[in-house]
Amino acid sequence: MGVGVFGRNHARVYQELERQGEAVRLVGVVDSDLDRADAVAREFGCRAFGSIEQMLTTHSEVRAASVAAPTVHHLEVARALMQKGVDVLIEKPLAASLAEADELVQLAATHKRIAQAGHLERFNPAVRATIPLLTQPMFFEVHRLSVFTPRSLDVDVVLDLMIHDLDIVLSFANSPVKEVRAVGLPILSGKVDIANVRLEFESGCVANFTASRVSTERVRKLRFFQPQQYVSVDYGRQEVLVFTVGGDGATSGAPTVNPQIKVAKPTVTSEEPLHAELKSFLQAVRQRSTPVVPLEDGRRSLALALDIVAAIREHGKKVGLAGLAKAKS
Ligand SMILES: NC(=O)c1ccc[n+]([C@@H]2O[C@H](COP(=O)([O-])OP(=O)(O)OC[C@H]3O[C@@H](n4cnc5c(N)ncnc54)[C@H](O)[C@@H]3O)[C@@H](O)[C@H]2O)c1
Structure with missing residues (x-):
């Protein structure tokens, strides 16, 4: 349809x-x-x-x-x-x-x-390969940058692009959102074209998101840290890299001069999502x-995206950004 x-x-x-x-x-x-x-x-x-x-x-x-x-x-x-x-x-x-x-x-x-x-x-093979690796993610850094095309301009970049990552991080963090901080700017479309968001979850986990549809390059990456591990997911290349700190220092908490860092690249069977x-x-x-x-997950991501849109507008009003107070989601 x-x-x-x-x-x-x-x-x-x-x-x-x-x-x-x-x-x-x-x-x-x-x-x-x-x-x-x-x-x-x-x-x-x-x-x-x-x-x-x-x-x-x-x-x-x-x-x-x-x-x-x-x-x-x-x-x-x-x-x-x-x-x-x-x-x-x-x-x-x-x-x-x-x-x-x-x-x-x-x-x-x-x-x-x-x-x-x-x-x-959710069906990106790199995302699916990451699920079994999750232990206690505490910090996410997510970038979704694309070049400008005159499409989907009826909604801002949060509902157009960032919502993909909001859905993934909500499913990975598995904790209610406690705080939303956001800044966004209209650049070419009259709606917010670039946005940066910081979420804090009840669990103490923090997630930073940047989404842009006015970039000169195309990047779709999600990176996160959890105890002794750094995981990097490239949605576009469908690749996952896992860096794990080993050795005594890592487990005892003592500083290690030469930490052993193991790098692993889990097998990802490529498939169109x-x-x-x-x-x-x-x-x-x-x-x-x-x-x-399920639809409930779609609703959850939409609710967060709308909260972010409101936070962007609030921030715009506070700092006197022209156009934002009027711009609709
Ligand atoms: N999952 C993704 O990665 C992704 C990517 C792009 C778009 N989308 C979503 O897909 C949807 C469509 O986006 P698009 O870029 O293809 O838009 P589009 O404007 O290119 O296409 C929409 C089509 O729907 C038709 N249409 C309008 N009203 C209709 C109705 N009542 N009944 C039947 N057809 C109707 C239009 O004639 C048009 O052909 C949006 O919700 C968008 O957010 C998702």
């Missing part, structure tokens, strides 16, 4: 999964822009529809769908699908407001639907099991 830039990728991957023998058949794509739906349907060998009603009248057998319309339309599109008994994967950010996110959670419960939030990086995400969604649909990223 919604086959713009990102929805087209969903159609492509569903078709790939079908060709690879997965028990799935891409029957159609829906877009309010029928020309767009036609073009994508032709590309991936399925039918094009201008509305969900049209599609479900022709294909009442449809069981699952991806919702990749603009975020402001997620609720209306997902509601129409869930009310007709269709399971949904809803792109991130889950919704435009917490009230809408709550309604989505409620709809899934009422209609007993499998509903997944589209937090793609969207491929892994849709496969996992389809498995949850078939098994009627809770998806890896």
Whole structure:
């Protein structure tokens, strides 16, 4: 549903999964822009529809769908699908407001639907390879920098890009957020294009995030420290590096002149995250099991992103940054 830039990728991957023998058949794509739906349907060998009603009248057998319309339309599109008994994967950010996110959670419960939030990086093989390494992360440093493209400019960089990392760190830190400090600036779009955020968790863990969509380079890295360990995750290269301090000094706390630092590179089997995400969604649909990223997780990340947007505005007001007090999330 919604086959713009990102929805087209969903159609492509569903078709790939079908060709690879997965028990799935891409029957159609829906877009309010029928020309767009036609073009994508032709590309991936399925039918094009201008509305969900049209599609479900022709294909009442449809069981699952991806919702990749603009975020402001997620609720209306997902509601129409869930009310007709269709399971949904809803792109991130889950919704435009917490009230809408709550309604989505409620709809899934009422209609007993499998509903997944589209937090793609959870399916990044480098992130998956990191989960077994987690002990007691105390400090995260996260960078997500991209070059400017005139896309997704209806939301600021926190809801567009940083939300990916917020979701990952929330799942890694496993503790409620105690404090949010944030600064952000509109550079090219009129919305916040670059932001730096410091979170403190109840556990004492601290996380720093920088997200930019006006950078000259492309970086997507998450690094964290935990006792005796430093772990570096490169989302783009799908690589993980683990530095572990060994020897007596490390365990006794005494200063060590020549600490033994072991470097390990866990095996990461490369896979397109969207491929892994849709496969996992389809498995949850078939098994009627809770998806890896339930809607509640999408709501949690959205709530934090909205708190950050408010903190940025507050900071802008305090220091008299022109444009920020007016800019909407
Ligand atoms: N997971 C990721 O990494 C990622 C990346 C990019 C975008 N997204 C998300 O995907 C969603 C779409 O983003 P995009 O960049 O593809 O946007 P886009 O503007 O390129 O495409 C949106 C499409 O939806 C169609 N549409 C609008 N209203 C509709 C409706 N009511 N019913 C059906 N179709 C409708 C439009 O005609 C358009 O073709 C957004 O929520 C965005 O945040 C996620």
